[in-house]
Amino acid sequence: MEDLQARHRKEQRDLQSQITQKKKQASKKTRKGVNDECEQLDAELREKHAAELAALDGEPNATGGTDVLGEPLEDLTLKVDGEEATNSTDGTQPAQDDISEPTPPPPPQVHNDGLPNPQTKKPNKAKARLAKRALEQEEQARQAAEEAKDLPDLKQQERARMLGPMAERGLREKEIRADGHCLYAAVADQLEQLEIPLGSGSGEAGGPAYKAVRAAAAEYIERHPDEFEPFLEEPIEGYLYKIRETGEWGGQLELMALAKFYGVDIHVLQDFGRVEKIGGAGKEQAVWLSYYKHGFGLGEHYNSLRKAG
Numbered sequence: 001m002e003d004l005q006a007r008h009r010k011e012q013r014d015l016q017s018q019i020t021q022k023k024k025q026a027s028k029k030t031r032k033g034v035n036d037e038c039e040q041l042d043a044e045l046r047e048k049h050a051a052e053l054a055a056l057d058g059e060p061n062a063t064g065g066t067d068v069l070g071e072p073l074e075d076l077t078l079k080v081d082g083e084e085a086t087n088s089t090d091g092t093q094p095a096q097d098d099i100s101e102p103t104p105p106p107p108p109q110v111h112n113d114g115l116p117n118p119q120t121k122k123p124n125k126a127k128a129r130l131a132k133r134a135l136e137q138e139e140q141a142r143q144a145a146e147e148a149k150d151l152p153d154l155k156q157q158e159r160a161r162m163l164g165p166m167a168e169r170g171l172r173e174k175e176i177r178a179d180g181h182c183l184y185a186a187v188a189d190q191l192e193q194l195e196i197p198l199g200s201g202s203g204e205a206g207g208p209a210y211k212a213v214r215a216a217a218a219e220y221i222e223r224h225p226d227e228f229e230p231f232l233e234e235p236i237e238g239y240l241y242k243i244r245e246t247g248e249w250g251g252q253l254e255l256m257a258l259a260k261f262y263g264v265d266i267h268v269l270q271d272f273g274r275v276e277k278i279g280g281a282g283k284e285q286a287v288w289l290s291y292y293k294h295g296f297g298l299g300e301h302y303n304s305l306r307k308a309g
Helices: 002-025 029-055 125-148 155-169 182-193 209-223 236-245 254-260
Strands: 169-172 265-269 275-278 286-296 299-308
Touching: 002 029, 155 169, 155 182, 155 265, 155 286, 169 209, 182 209, 182 254, 182 286, 182 299, 209 236, 209 254, 254 265, 254 275
Parallel strands: 265 286
Antiparallel strands: 169 299, 265 275, 286 299
């Protein structure tokens, strides 16, 4: 149970980071659709966790704990004695390794006269339905894995489409570690190539360069809240804390802040050779980044593009 709860907390943290990134990159036109998608993802994860908890022991969480978002786990537990159990109807697939085998019911107690004990507890119908559903989902997951073998490799295709535009512009890629700090680390690498100081936070106690870039982004947003608050769905104080102190992903807003803080144009090379220009400094020197949607394990990712040769 402890291992299962630890994995649930990690999956919830990962999903929260994914939802935050999606919302930050949403435009006014797509915001409603993105919010609906994020709510659906959250609901699907909760239903998956409910199924796994129930499949493990068939009982509600006796500790009365909360998930990593601080919400009660009551809605994740299985109801008993004939009540309906939380069950996914949207086709969400739990991972095959996460499904536990249902425990067979114990044999009925028998009196000395050979007749069943009338006080024997009746089988939990909700628990049985959930176990049946888990087996169905396991089979669906197996079929999906078989079908995925014939799908195109999106990572390989996206990478191939990026190489040509890089060569045309005389650029080569400096791969950045995919750890949540990639945008800031890629910008730091570019600024160092251009011999632009990272800021007062660079080099403190031998800390990584991306921390100075994170501090710069937070500082600019803090000084110019009116430029960013209309795009935020949380208080700006909490948003700034995530930039400075956590591994929260960076996106469009952070690139805008960094372009203005350092007085540079930021060019982002994307799939099919499309280049997005952020800033407006008009200087000859510019920061070049590559952006991948499918190329890395965490999903969206930024690398630094240096001059070839």
